[in-house]
Amino acid sequence: MTPGETPPAPNPGEDLLWPGPATVRRGPKPRFTVAQIADAGTRIADAEGLGAVTMQRIAHDLGSTKMALYRYVPGRAELDAVMLDRSFGMPRPQHDADWRRALAAWAEGVHARALAHPWSVELAQRPHRPGPCELAWYEVGLAAMADLELHGGEKLDVLALLAGHAMSIVRQESASAAPEQELAASMQRIFTTRAADYPLTVAAFSDPGGARGDALRFGVERIVAGVEALAASRREG
Template structure:
């Protein structure tokens, strides 16, 4: 098998494993470990040291067992990654707003909070994979916020993709550079003081952003602009001007 075929087979196996999990505990003796407990151990390692440091051996060590014992619960690393992602995302935020823009803003904020708590989620979300029950619940919540919009199914999915892509790019940036605009502003401060005449627009933009507290507000700005564009599309189809509702 080629590398691509192996990856595809791993994705299929991981999806089958996730969706085969029963909602409750199986009958019989209580197992020594649970899938939730294994996922929590793996998540703790990823939070502390990064996704690359998560191995079946390290998870087993954290639980005080052997690697071979874990294979009774999780067949391999692809399945462990799938469980980690679904567990890390958790249940979607409760979106109970009549205004779709407010609801989708809350939804995007919820994704941002979960991913910021576990930055390794970015890598797993952006890998080719089949969503598990938890991730699909986020789809359902986001699509529910758009129930009344005159958008086709593909357009609604595209909107969720845009919002998630925006959120994940910012989480990745923050995980590697902290508050990027603040750090950039601090590092450029002395340079722009002495070279403001050469870079007047840059100096003015950073100065103004610092004065009005708009540094590192890319999450809100991006979400608002995406939703404003959708509002314009909705208004165009309805033959009216854009509104907040």
């Protein structure tokens, strides 16, 4: 901390994701903002993985001390929450009148954001309270289904299915550029010598058709088709 700096008053219960009205503070302007600290953590996570992110490392990169940063961010849980929400960013509004294409675009957007920050998948799958950016994604996804004969909880489940599928693909892609092909190649010797034990599996891996290499699109289309069938059954009922 620089000499003469007046840090924010310590407040472990302060909600960093949903701050109240700004408080006018006396003295010099604080050296850092919560966003700057979270963005420093994001740069480290992008380069070296989530495990490399510590308050000590962030303080070093910002030219500060760990204890000084605790005046802005009370702990790691709060830091993770802000990093996750900022990794989502604000979604693009969907203007497609076809809800199927709008939902597909929503899922592709989630995939793109998570792929840009693969560590966010781990944070998103931990129990957490959504921040403003994440709730904005909810709003866009729910808007696409506004006219469907589904209950609110069902619509939320649809978004959970789409997001979960998109993030599972990110997990695979962040580990390998072509996960399905690499798995098949690594299993080739076993498939050759043990084909009689696993005939259906060998046949499936040997079939060049289907959605191989495009699992994101295939899964999204199947989820959307299921939603369409459910909505149609409600209309008919």
